[in-house]
Amino acid sequence: MPNTKKIRSRRKELYRVRYWSEYDLALVQRGSLTVWIADGFEKTWFYEGPLQRGSQFDYSAQAIEIMLILKNVYHLPNRATEGFASSLFGLLKIDLPVPDHTT
Numbered sequence: 001m002p003n004t005k006k007i008r009s010r011r012k013e014l015y016r017v018r019y020w021s022e023y024d025l026a027l028v029q030r031g032s033l034t035v036w037i038a039d040g041f042e043k044t045w046f047y048e049g050p051l052q053r054g055s056q057f058d059y060s061a062q063a064i065e066i067m068l069i070l071k072n073v074y075h076l077p078n079r080a081t082e083g084f085a086s087s088l089f090g091l092l093k094i095d096l097p098v099p100d101h102t103t
Contacts, residue, residue: 035088045096059099067099078102 017023047057071081078101086098 035092037092037094042094042096058097059103063099064103067103 041062044060045063047060049057067081067085070076070085071078074081074084076084082098082101089096089098
């Protein structure tokens with residue numbers, strides 16, 4: 001016995017853009033990058049803990065955590081994260097060394 005039920009498809013509603021200038025501005029703003037850096041973060045960039053035997057730490061745990069956050073947010077490999085942080089510091093005119101990708 002053949003299926004006599006007719007399948008009715010729902011008609012897709014069209015979304016019509018009425019305010020093109022606002023829509024265009026929203027699309028442009030989607031690509032903007034805003035970075036907030038706390039005041040005085042430079043003071044905690046270097047390691048200031050107790051001395052240890054052998055080689056000393058150069059960067060604080062906060063500095064390494066910042067690098068890992070950048071890596072995870074932007075899905076970057078280690079070397080690209082190092083370059084991204086270096087160029088970001090250059091654009092913001094922050095004179096701090098960036099941890100090496102092996103750190």
